[in-house]
Amino acid sequence: MTAQFDQHAFEQAAEELCRYGRILYANNWSPATSSNYSVRLSADACALTSSGKHKGELTPADILAVNMHGEPLTQGKPSAETLLHTQLYQRDAQIGAVLHTHSPTVVLLSQIWAQDSLSITGWELQKAFAGETTHEGTVTFPIFANDQDIARLASEVEQSMKNNGQGHAYLIRGHGVYTWGKDLAECFRHLEAIEHLLGYQLELLKLRQS
Ligand SMILES: [Zn+2]
Structure with a gap:
């Protein structure tokens, strides 16, 4: 079956992804052509950044549509990590956007954190996550080992x-x-909260060691 999506929705999504790319690059979260971003177009398609593009200089030609198997539906080479996006869209119909970035805070903290998950509590900014209503809750981020086999990593995430x-x-x-x-706005809010919350965690580790 051919995946269906609306051309106008695709063009709008492409514009939005370019706009967010400029913001994410300016924040130093997407260096050296890393990262990838996507927006759901339908039950069986999403708009996604092409592989290897400078994220601060994206144009709509750098965005393609893929089906939920990660196969291109328009011109372009999908990001190597496409299956990590489609895994999320396939498991939850409420997910409308996915952002993946490589900020120094996330890269450093995930590298030095020995456990396979990181839980935080007590921060007001936890309320930036959809459904979190109090700083007294606990927000947990699993940490997966890096893997160049993206299909294997996607199934590990799903499990x-x-x-x-x-x-x-x-x-x-x-x-x-x-x-x-x-949507992208909510997804960006989550990403911004993560950057701050994990930034606090990284600073705390440094303060406790000094
Ligand atoms: Zn990556």
């Missing part, structure tokens, strides 16, 4: 979500973060 719940985001060690939301 972890089945066992432990979907959560708001996960980290890949020494690599970056994936987060999601009902």
